[in-house]
Each structure stands twice: as structure tokens, then as C-alpha cells.
Amino acid sequence: MRADATPLERWLIPGLLGYFALQILVRATGSPVLDLDEAEQVVVTQWWLAGYSGQPPLYAWLQKLAFEVFGMNLLAIALLKNSLLFLTYLFTYLSARRLLRDGNLAVLATLSLLLIPQVVWESQRDLSHSVIVTTVAAASFYVLLRWLERPSIGHYLLVGLVFGLGILSKYNYAVFAAAAGCVLLTMPLGRVRLFSPRILLSAAVAAVVLAPHALWFWDSVQFGTRAMGKLEFGDGLWPWSGFGSLALAVLGFLTPLWLVLLAVFRRDFLAAFRWRRAEAAPGGFPPGRYLLFALALLAAMVLILGAAHFKDRWMLPILLLFPLYVFAALRPGAVTPARLRVFVTVCLVMPVLALLVMAGRVHEWPMLDGHHRYSYPYGELTAEIRNMGFERGLIVADRAFIAGNLRFRLPDSRVMYPGVTGDPLVCGPGEDLLVVWDADRNDEPPRHLRDWLSTHLDLDIAGADLTILQTDVQGAALGVVLMSAQEASLEQRC
Known part of the structure; x- marks a missing residue:
């Protein structure tokens, strides 16, 4: 922990570790019935392969490794998922601390993830590839900030590594990477870093990481492209079906986060969307510009490719920077002690609820009795x-x-x-x-x-x-x- 850490910062990491340890305990001692993604991982981890189905293989590799260390049991399943979720929060905090240069703002940006249902609940309930791609996206942004600040050979190698791992996590990582690349092209410092001869090191590392899966994809196109069918290219009334589905996915992903931000920060939250304020970022990378490019790329998928269907969970790696954008754009003095207490209190209610509901589901509490998969x-x-x-x-x-x-x-x-x-x-x-x-x-x-x-x-x-x-x-x-x-x-x- 930094020497200048605020009291709120000192509680953040221990609190997150305690929370995810409880989630591991709840799942490891709960129903032995596997949910959908858990069951899929038990199947695909029978082999070490460069590809398994319509999703990339990185989560399956890590799950197979966890099974070999801990045995094929609920502990290995829960430990992997919650470790990745913890790392998502950790890298978000590290990025926010570097970008915002304020400890309390960094904590608020990190705790904001607790107000995104796809992060705090759906990722805990039954997601796998979406979990790991979110973790890698959070790590990638932190590496990007470090790389912009100090372009050492090691950081160029890390850039290639996280890019390769991102594609191996889930294919929608490409939208995150492309949007970040577009932002870098609009920044003088970003262009210097991208056009340095050292970027060939990044490309080489990424190529080595991706080569086995790329060869598998080439030989198994019918499997590799299966997930893309979920976008329902060409279906519905073009382009309105695609734009309507995209708008609902974005709104569903950001609710209730934006409602709480509006209720707590009121006019300051609305003012954060002014262009000059949105472009401001003490750490040198404008997250508002990134979000605009990300939405533009998604819109291009509708207009050019004819995508007609989007799900809110697909936004996990793409809109992960929204909290950092908001807190980077808030005016100085907007986070008063009273507002800080209210926002933190509301955020902390969500993991308590998630823990209780998860415990009720996997331990079959009578009050939550129902015909769900765990029963x-x-x-x-x-x-x-x-x-x-x-x-x-x-x-x-x-x-x-x-x-x-x-x-x-x-x-x-x-x-x-x-x-x-x-x-x-x-x-x-x-x-x-x-x-x-x-x-x-x-x-x-x-x-x-x-x-x-x-x-x-x-x-x-x-x-x-x-x-x-x-x-x-x-x-x-x-x-x-x-x-x-x-x-x-x-x-x-x-």
C-alpha cells in the first residue's frame, strides 16, 4: 500500500479479499450441481487443446490447471473465478490510482463496479469467458498506462502479452483493444509509442501467444465462428434492430450505476458529460474519448456488418472504463465527505446482497426455494x-x-x-x-x-x-x- 494512501484505500484490498474468500466458501460448500458455464468447463478440461468450441481457450486452460492442483471439485471452480474477479477490482484500482491521482477517487471508481449487475452478480452466478476477458481488459488498461509513462522493453513485451491473452479470453476483447488503439492514434504521445520500432516486440509476443489458437481457428472455422452467430447478422429491421438492441445492452449494463451516480452527485454527474470535462484526465489517457470510440465501433458493427443483437454481458470488457471516466470528469470538490460516505455505503450494500442471494441459491434456503439449476x-x-x-x-x-x-x-x-x-x-x-x-x-x-x-x-x-x-x-x-x-x-x- 502506498505511503500516502487514504484510510479508505487501506480498507479496500483487505475488504475485497475478505469478500471473495466468503464467496469461495459459499460456493465450495454449496450444491454439487454445476451451473451452465461450470458444467461446460468440466467437459472441456478433459483435454489440453488450442480451442474447444465457439469461445477461446484461456479460461479452460486455467480451470484445467486448477483441477490438476486441487482436484475436480467445487473449490477449484470457485477459487479460479473469484481470483479473477478480485484481480479485476485490483487492476481497476491500480489504473484509477494512476489515472486520477487521487486515492479516494480511485476507491470510488473501483467500488463502482459493485453497482454493475454483470460484474457483481452475473459474473458470480454463472459466467466464465466474460469473467476472464474483463480481468484481462482491466490488466491491459493498467499496462497501457504504465507503457505510456515508461516505454521500456519490458512494457512493450507486456503490451503484446496482454493483447494476446485478451483475444484468448474472449473475442469481444478486440473491441476494447481497437478502441484503445484509436485513442492512442489521436494522442501525440500515443503515436510516438505505437510507431516506435519496439512495437515489433509487442507484435511478436502477441503472435507467439495467439499462434496455436489461430491455427486451430483456421482448421475449425465452424467451431470458432459459432459464437459470432449470436450477433444475428442481417436479422431484424436494419439498422434499427441493431441500434435498439445495442442501446438496451449499454443501458442495461450501466444501470443501476448511473442512477446512483445521478442521485449522489446530481448536477456534477451531468456536467461530467461536457466535452471539455470528459476529455480531462490527470493520468494522460482520456477515458471519455475511449468510450466514444468503443461505441462507434459497436455502431459500425450494426451499420457495416449488420449485427442485430447485443447482450449486456458482452459490454463487460468494453465499458469497464465508464467509472474511471466519470470520476476523471467530475469537477474538483464534487466529492464531498457526505457524498463519499453515501456512495460508499450504497456500493457496499451490493456485495452483501450478492453474497446472501448466492448462499441462498447454492445452499437451498427455504425462503429462496425454487426450481433453479442448483436443485x-x-x-x-x-x-x-x-x-x-x-x-x-x-x-x-x-x-x-x-x-x-x-x-x-x-x-x-x-x-x-x-x-x-x-x-x-x-x-x-x-x-x-x-x-x-x-x-x-x-x-x-x-x-x-x-x-x-x-x-x-x-x-x-x-x-x-x-x-x-x-x-x-x-x-x-x-x-x-x-x-x-x-x-x-x-x-x-x-
């Missing part, structure tokens, strides 16, 4: 599968939620689902085949599951004996086809 009876369903005679082998499910939860309880088996890469035929002799699908949606194996079995295993399960495993929990029904290794001819294919 799905995978323990009972797995016991019925064992009673059918399946102990280990190849499990092919129709979606990640089922595949990951079954592997979590049958760790000696391999699992697959349509939409993920990996070799399903790395198996031993005498292993059975288990085909599983959500029978609450389909009594028969769904078409995409049958197509996958036909394409990858040359197997047609039409006419095979199927069983519907039913439980007392509403909507908890699995369709199952169990085939021995001889019936499925897996031994010959292995």
Missing part, C-alpha cells in the same frame, strides 16, 4: 444410471449442462456433447456407451444428438432400447440409451 437431482439420477449397470465409459449428452454434471459424478468416464471439440474415442477396452438427453424436452433422442453419433461414431441408435429416468423434481427427466462396448463397436474404433 437439479443429479445425485439421484446418477445413482439410477449406476443401477442400470453403467460405471465408466463414454457419455454423450445433448448439452453441456448434462454432460458436465455427469462427469462431475462419474469422473472415470469421458463425456462429449455436440458443439465441443475433443477426441471421444480415447478409451480403454470394455467401456460402455451412455447416450443421455433432456427427456423433459424430448422423449426421443434429439436430432442434433443423433447426427453427432452418426458423424463421429458411425452409430445409429434408432430402435435402441431407451429408458426415461424420472424424479420427483419438476422438469428433472433424462432419456438414456445404454449400450455395451460390443454393441456400440467402440472397441474396434478405439
Whole structure:
């Protein structure tokens, strides 16, 4: 901690560490049922690959490393996610301290993240790639500020490293990087740094980091571009559908942060959007200009590419600098002691609520009882599968939620689902085949599951004996086809 740290600063890091330690404890001791992204990670971490599905592989690599160190358990899942979230707050604080040159303002900018639902709640509830890309974006901005101030060879190498890691985190990092690059081109100092011969070092590091995934992407375009389909290019009434969806995503991402800022700082908050005030930044990098470029790039995706759909969580790495922009643009004296106390108090309410709601969900508190994923009876369903005679082998499910939860309880088996890469035929002799699908949606194996079995295993399960495993929990029904290794001819294919 800096020698000139304010009392508020001295509490920030210990408070964040305590909060995320509690979140780890809550999840690690809670329901063993995995949510969607958790289940996906349990599947893809069966292999070390340069790509797995429609998302880049960095989170999966870190999760696989955590599983190898701590075992495949809830602790490893919760520890990775909360470590990344803590680093997001830490790098935001470090950037704010360097940019704003004021300890209390840096703390307020950091605590502002607690008023962004996608950060304080959705990232905790069930996100993975969005979590890590936000962390890398926060780290990237801090590295950028250090690089602008002191362009050493080490900082040029770091610039290339964080850029490469950003693309390996999630592809929307490219919008963050492009917007930051546009800002640098408008700054005399930024142009000096960008056009220095040393920038070739940054490019070389980024190329080395990205090369394996780039080669995988080239060979697996159908997987690599799958996530881009979520933008729904060409759908709806161009360009109004895209602009309407973009506006809702931005507004949804920044609410309730802007409402609290307006309520606490009132006219000073509104005045922060004047151009001269928005361009001001003691640390030399104008975050207001960055936000304008970021929004312009998103608008270009609508106008040029025809993007028609945006989600608020996609804004995580892109609009992360909004709090820094606001507090950089506030007039001197706007943060009075009374306003500071009110804003900090409101911010601290949010993690308490997030912790309580998360604890209620994963520990099934009666007051929050409901039919959510954490209450799905995978323990009972797995016991019925064992009673059918399946102990280990190849499990092919129709979606990640089922595949990951079954592997979590049958760790000696391999699992697959349509939409993920990996070799399903790395198996031993005498292993059975288990085909599983959500029978609450389909009594028969769904078409995409049958197509996958036909394409990858040359197997047609039409006419095979199927069983519907039913439980007392509403909507908890699995369709199952169990085939021995001889019936499925897996031994010959292995």
C-alpha cells in the first residue's frame, strides 16, 4: 500500500479479499450441481487443446490447471473465478490510482463496479469467458498506462502479452483493444509509442501467444465462428434492430450505476458529460474519448456488418472504463465527505446482497426455494444410471449442462456433447456407451444428438432400447440409451 494512501484505500484490498474468500466458501460448500458455464468447463478440461468450441481457450486452460492442483471439485471452480474477479477490482484500482491521482477517487471508481449487475452478480452466478476477458481488459488498461509513462522493453513485451491473452479470453476483447488503439492514434504521445520500432516486440509476443489458437481457428472455422452467430447478422429491421438492441445492452449494463451516480452527485454527474470535462484526465489517457470510440465501433458493427443483437454481458470488457471516466470528469470538490460516505455505503450494500442471494441459491434456503439449476437431482439420477449397470465409459449428452454434471459424478468416464471439440474415442477396452438427453424436452433422442453419433461414431441408435429416468423434481427427466462396448463397436474404433 502506498505511503500516502487514504484510510479508505487501506480498507479496500483487505475488504475485497475478505469478500471473495466468503464467496469461495459459499460456493465450495454449496450444491454439487454445476451451473451452465461450470458444467461446460468440466467437459472441456478433459483435454489440453488450442480451442474447444465457439469461445477461446484461456479460461479452460486455467480451470484445467486448477483441477490438476486441487482436484475436480467445487473449490477449484470457485477459487479460479473469484481470483479473477478480485484481480479485476485490483487492476481497476491500480489504473484509477494512476489515472486520477487521487486515492479516494480511485476507491470510488473501483467500488463502482459493485453497482454493475454483470460484474457483481452475473459474473458470480454463472459466467466464465466474460469473467476472464474483463480481468484481462482491466490488466491491459493498467499496462497501457504504465507503457505510456515508461516505454521500456519490458512494457512493450507486456503490451503484446496482454493483447494476446485478451483475444484468448474472449473475442469481444478486440473491441476494447481497437478502441484503445484509436485513442492512442489521436494522442501525440500515443503515436510516438505505437510507431516506435519496439512495437515489433509487442507484435511478436502477441503472435507467439495467439499462434496455436489461430491455427486451430483456421482448421475449425465452424467451431470458432459459432459464437459470432449470436450477433444475428442481417436479422431484424436494419439498422434499427441493431441500434435498439445495442442501446438496451449499454443501458442495461450501466444501470443501476448511473442512477446512483445521478442521485449522489446530481448536477456534477451531468456536467461530467461536457466535452471539455470528459476529455480531462490527470493520468494522460482520456477515458471519455475511449468510450466514444468503443461505441462507434459497436455502431459500425450494426451499420457495416449488420449485427442485430447485443447482450449486456458482452459490454463487460468494453465499458469497464465508464467509472474511471466519470470520476476523471467530475469537477474538483464534487466529492464531498457526505457524498463519499453515501456512495460508499450504497456500493457496499451490493456485495452483501450478492453474497446472501448466492448462499441462498447454492445452499437451498427455504425462503429462496425454487426450481433453479442448483436443485437439479443429479445425485439421484446418477445413482439410477449406476443401477442400470453403467460405471465408466463414454457419455454423450445433448448439452453441456448434462454432460458436465455427469462427469462431475462419474469422473472415470469421458463425456462429449455436440458443439465441443475433443477426441471421444480415447478409451480403454470394455467401456460402455451412455447416450443421455433432456427427456423433459424430448422423449426421443434429439436430432442434433443423433447426427453427432452418426458423424463421429458411425452409430445409429434408432430402435435402441431407451429408458426415461424420472424424479420427483419438476422438469428433472433424462432419456438414456445404454449400450455395451460390443454393441456400440467402440472397441474396434478405439
